[in-house]
Amino acid sequence: MRQSMTLIPTLREVPADADVKSHQLLLRAGFIRQNASGVYSYLPLAKRVLVKIEAIVREEMDKAGAVELLMPALQQAELWQESGRWYSYGPELMRLKDRHEREFALGATHEEVITSLVRDEVKSYKRLPLTLYQIQTKFRDEKRPRFGLLRGREFIMKDAYSFHSSPESLADVYERIFTAYSNIFARCGLNYRAVIADSGAMGGKDTLEFMVLSDIGEDTIAYSDTSSYAANIEMAPVVAAYEKSDEAPRNLEKVKTENQKTIAEVSSFLQVNEMQCIKSLLFKIDGRPVLVLVRGDHEVNDIKLKNLFEATTVELAEAGETKEILGCEVGSVGPIGVKDVEIIADDAVKSIVNGVCGANEEHYHYVNVNPEKDFEAGRYADVRFIQEGDPSPDGQGNILFAKGIEVGHVFKLGTRYSEAMDAVYLDENGKSQPMIMGCYGIGVSRTLAAVAEQFNDDKGFVWPAAVAPYKVHLIAVNPKDEAQSSLSEELYEALGKNYEILFDDRHERAGVKFADADLIGIPVRVTVGKKAADGIVEVKNRKTGEVLEVQTNSLADTIKSLLGS
RNA sequence: CGGGAUGUAGCUCAGGUUGGUAGAGCACUAGCAUGGGGUGCUAGGGGUCGCAGGUUCAAUUCCUGUCAUCCCGACCA
Numbered sequence: 001m002r003q004s005m006t007l008i009p010t011l012r013e014v015p016a017d018a019d020v021k022s023h024q025l026l027l028r029a030g031f032i033r034q035n036a037s038g039v040y041s042y043l044p045l046a047k048r049v050l051v052k053i054e055a056i057v058r059e060e061m062d063k064a065g066a067v068e069l070l071m072p073a074l075q076q077a078e079l080w081q082e083s084g085r086w087y088s089y090g091p092e093l094m095r096l097k098d099r100h101e102r103e104f105a106l107g108a109t110h111e112e113v114i115t116s117l118v119r120d121e122v123k124s125y126k127r128l129p130l131t132l133y134q135i136q137t138k139f140r141d142e143k144r145p146r147f148g149l150l151r152g153r154e155f156i157m158k159d160a161y162s163f164h165s166s167p168e169s170l171a172d173v174y175e176r177i178f179t180a181y182s183n184i185f186a187r188c189g190l191n192y193r194a195v196i197a198d199s200g201a202m203g204g205k206d207t208l209e210f211m212v213l214s215d216i217g218e219d220t221i222a223y224s225d226t227s228s229y230a231a232n233i234e235m236a237p238v239v240a241a242y243e244k245s246d247e248a249p250r251n252l253e254k255v256k257t258e259n260q261k262t263i264a265e266v267s268s269f270l271q272v273n274e275m276q277c278i279k280s281l282l283f284k285i286d287g288r289p290v291l292v293l294v295r296g297d298h299e300v301n302d303i304k305l306k307n308l309f310e311a312t313t314v315e316l317a318e319a320g321e322t323k324e325i326l327g328c329e330v331g332s333v334g335p336i337g338v339k340d341v342e343i344i345a346d347d348a349v350k351s352i353v354n355g356v357c358g359a360n361e362e363h364y365h366y367v368n369v370n371p372e373k374d375f376e377a378g379r380y381a382d383v384r385f386i387q388e389g390d391p392s393p394d395g396q397g398n399i400l401f402a403k404g405i406e407v408g409h410v411f412k413l414g415t416r417y418s419e420a421m422d423a424v425y426l427d428e429n430g431k432s433q434p435m436i437m438g439c440y441g442i443g444v445s446r447t448l449a450a451v452a453e454q455f456n457d458d459k460g461f462v463w464p465a466a467v468a469p470y471k472v473h474l475i476a477v478n479p480k481d482e483a484q485s486s487l488s489e490e491l492y493e494a495l496g497k498n499y500e501i502l503f504d505d506r507h508e509r510a511g512v513k514f515a516d517a518d519l520i521g522i523p524v525r526v527t528v529g530k531k532a533a534d535g536i537v538e539v540k541n542r543k544t545g546e547v548l549e550v551q552t553n554s555l556a557d558t559i560k561s562l563l564g565s
Numbered sequence: 566c567g568g569g570a571u572g573u574a575g576c577u578c579a580g581g582u583u584g585g586u587a588g589a590g591c592a593c594u595a596g597c598a599u600g601g602g603g604u605g606c607u608a609g610g611g612g613u614c615g616c617a618g619g620u621u622c623a624a625u626u627c628c629u630g631u632c633a634u635c636c637c638g639a640c641c642a
Contacts (some may be wrong), residue, residue: 012576012592013576013591016634017635037635092640092641140642143640151641508603510600530601
């Protein structure tokens with residue numbers, strides 16, 4: 001492609017609205033432009049990278065036995081009403097009406113559409129298993145789109161769904177897709193990790209997320225420093241054994257703690273370790289108040305609460321509600337004397353001896369608090385976030401944290417949708433059974449952003465060859481020079497037969513072309529300059545910056561070795 | 566949804582406190598020169614100052630509202 005004929009609007013300055021590297025560079029190098037918050041146009045270069053990623057995805061999915069189709073983005077409300085998600089999905093689902101006032105949604109995901117399709121077309125166990133996938137634009141009205149392509153409201157996703165007549169078959173396909181995903185992210189050059197995850201609103205269990213390690217990641221990964229264990233912090237179970245001090249329990253005592261509210265304030269005021277404090281938070285679980293207790297140095301994990309209570313919503317009660325229910329400000333909440341409100345305590349709380357907690361009375365706390373003796377928790381469970389230094393759940397090593405960008409997710413869905421939508425088949429005995437399902441997603445546009453985030457230097461992008469928009473960037477330093485012009489045209493023609501090549505034929509200064517080339521980040525740069533008349537050109541490796549002068553007759557070999565390594 | 570910030574040319578920003586119909590750099594157009602790391606000179610084009618009200622003889626500037634965008638948090642296949 002001649003650069004004079006395509007659209008690559010590079011920017012010299014960093015756009016004010018972009019904070020993260022991938023977003024800045026995608027804008028500066030002319031890959032994307034924003035239309036609305038979380039909505040972008042993919043310009044020619046970005047489109048080429050998307051095509052590369054999609055090709056890798058298709059190849060690996062096909063290899064795993066999945067078949068591509070394409071479903072509508074515009075979906076009838078009835079389907080979502082059938083699964084129940086019309087009501088449970090919330091405002092994130094973009095809803096609209098047609099001219100007849102019929103309700104529709106823009107597809108945030110496609111379980112409903114695919115389940116209805118397969119339900120109507122597949123009736124026998126003989127047709128199972130079946131794995132279908134598509135690459136399509138998804139719409140989610142995110143509360144807060146951010147980081148450019150990393151969290152948009154309109155984004156490209158590869159979503160796959162599998163249908164089975166047995167859990168074994170599901171396990172088999174799940175494994176195959178897992179392998180496909182590992183191949184896909186490895187081929188994109190990404191530094192990723194598969195981690196144990198929460199199934200969230202999807203339902204189901206056995207779910208893994210593919211995380212690209214990055215400081216700007218929105219998820220925290222808890223991983224073992226010695227084994228391969230890795231989990232989303234939301235899910236990592238705490239297996240710490242809490243030792244109970246053999247100190248003799250003393251008698252409960254109420255003390256004045258004027259204006260001391262936070263755990264830090266109270267513990268320093270009373271001269272006790274934060275570990276001795278009982279942090280008490282009032283939650284509303286499916287609207288019902290529940291008092292949750294954790295040790296002062298721990299944090300409540302609302303995902304664990306949600307799973308424990310099999311609830312749909314878990315939220316911290318607002319200050320006003322807390323006052324209404326417990327009669328005090330949030331800084332003075334405690335479990336002692338609380339009636340009519342369920343109390344759940346983290347396992348760590350049980351081994352606190354002579355601890356401290358709020359007195360449900362402004363400016364007062366209790367000291368010498370002993371669980372069981374001074375209050376009864378309805379139950380004890382693991383309801384806190386794992387922390388760095390905690391033992392790894394697999395028993396090997398200790399936990400460390402890393403940030404990750406979720407680029408893929410595989411689920412064993414089970415029969416949640418097939419039961420709700422009556423997707424059944426007849427088994428060998430002619431008996432009707434709900435199909436067992438799996439679903440598997442890859443954020444394609446997010447993967448583009450993740451690669452962009454991972455592969456750049458201070459000058460611009462450094463695309464891995466597998467997803468680079470072009471393999472070779474040919475530059476004619478001075479197109480007005482006859483020798484340079486004719487040699488570059490000749491090379492453009494010749495190299496174009498074997499490589500995707502971008503030819504900078506613009507009448508720009510050399511400096512502008514070099515700066516743009518560095519910014520765009522194509523792996524190999526071929527510069528036709530002063531020595532053109534002697535048949536000598538310059539080959540530069542974008543990644544290493546290494547420059548070679550080569551005769552045109554050995555150019556092909558040089559490029560080949562550069563792209564091969 | 567809570568907190569914060571910002572909306573002036575395609576981009577990055579000044580101007581505003583002290584109201585008088587708008588500027589710089591980059592980009593763009595034309596010409597000349599230049600031609601290996603964002604070149605120089607000359608001459609140009611481009612803005613309902615986010616939008617709507619209000620105050621005023623007069624509002625980009627002051628007041629109110631509203632919308633948009635970004636950041637933090639909450640939220641989130």
